[in-house]
Amino acid sequence: MYQRLDVKDEDERARLLSESVRAKALGYATRALRAVGLLSAQASMTLALDNLKSRSPAQRANALETLEAIGEPHIVRPLLALWEQSTPEGAAPLNESLPRLLADGDAWLRACAVLAADGASDSRLRSTLTQLAQSDPDAVVRETAASTLDRGAARPTLSLMERILFLRRVPLFADLSPAELKQVAAIAAERDYADEALIAVQGAPGDEMFLIVSGEVRVLAAAAEVARRKPGDYVGEMAIISQEPRMASLVAAGGVRTLCIDRKSFESLLREHPEISLAVMRGLCARLREQAKTAGHA
Numbered sequence: 001m002y003q004r005l006d007v008k009d010e011d012e013r014a015r016l017l018s019e020s021v022r023a024k025a026l027g028y029a030t031r032a033l034r035a036v037g038l039l040s041a042q043a044s045m046t047l048a049l050d051n052l053k054s055r056s057p058a059q060r061a062n063a064l065e066t067l068e069a070i071g072e073p074h075i076v077r078p079l080l081a082l083w084e085q086s087t088p089e090g091a092a093p094l095n096e097s098l099p100r101l102l103a104d105g106d107a108w109l110r111a112c113a114v115l116a117a118d119g120a121s122d123s124r125l126r127s128t129l130t131q132l133a134q135s136d137p138d139a140v141v142r143e144t145a146a147s148t149l150d151r152g153a154a155r156p157t158l159s160l161m162e163r164i165l166f167l168r169r170v171p172l173f174a175d176l177s178p179a180e181l182k183q184v185a186a187i188a189a190e191r192d193y194a195d196e197a198l199i200a201v202q203g204a205p206g207d208e209m210f211l212i213v214s215g216e217v218r219v220l221a222a223a224a225e226v227a228r229r230k231p232g233d234y235v236g237e238m239a240i241i242s243q244e245p246r247m248a249s250l251v252a253a254g255g256v257r258t259l260c261i262d263r264k265s266f267e268s269l270l271r272e273h274p275e276i277s278l279a280v281m282r283g284l285c286a287r288l289r290e291q292a293k294t295a296g297h298a
Contacts, residue, residue, distance in 0.1 A: 006093050017112040020178045029079040102128050107138035114144045115161050157190050175275040188259035199250035206239020206246045208260045215256030220249040
């Protein structure tokens with residue numbers, strides 16, 4: 001059952017479910033391959049599995065060749081197919097898979113399936129969602145089911161799953177798995193700011209960074225606007241990284257909703273996820289280029 005689902009690229013809710021299903025399938029396959037490695041070449045197996053996570057197609061191809069040469073081919077070969085094919089034959093249609101996934105023993109997959117069922121008109125699915133909203137043992141599943149059934153109703157805050165959908169669109173977290181995004185969503189605090197509200201003050205200690213969910217943020221240095229950040233951007237990370245006073249003030253341009261991550265949590269993310277550190281460095285380089293360009297036109 002745990003293969004890739006056949007979903008449309010523009011359906012971000014279904015894609016979250018598809019990627020979560022795939023992540024679970026790869027997790028099973030990885031554990032199976034590690035078990036095979038215990039019987040033959042454990043060190044080579046571990047190195048090859050680590051190389052499968054590389055961004056380099058050549059390195060991933062070499063890893064697959066190494067894995068294929070380890071252990072019994074009739075055991076290893078079917079497992080490697082999960083990595084080799086971007087769209088495996090027989091990908092399961094979403095509408096056929098949803099009933100089974102809504103009843104899955106994994107609470108995370110149930111929550112993702114509930115999210116993907118948003119807008120479903122099938123009476124049996126709606127009945128299942130109602131049951132999950134009322135009695136599922138997992139709080140996230142219950143919350144997601146209730147929100148899905150009541151789609152369109154105004155809510156004062158984002159649900160955990162809505163936060164995850166937003167974080168998937170933030171370049172800073174582009175390389176994180178759905179399970180890792182769930183960790184980020186859980187530590188972020190939601191804050192709203194009215195028009196012209198001060199979000200951060202130049203020269204003040206910086207203990208938080210801000211991810212802009214909606215609205216725009218003006219970046220002011222010496223009272224002059226030097227940049228404007230939009231949804232999906234992040235601001236305030238420089239003070240956390242440098243551990244120095246803020247270099248600019250941040251002011252809401254219209255109503256603004258943010259997710260805030262404090263210094264301790266952000267530093268933990270950088271330690272646990274090197275890919276975020278690389279994304280931060282790329283972002284800092286882009287901002288340095290932006291500042292240099294602005295100075296050149298001054």
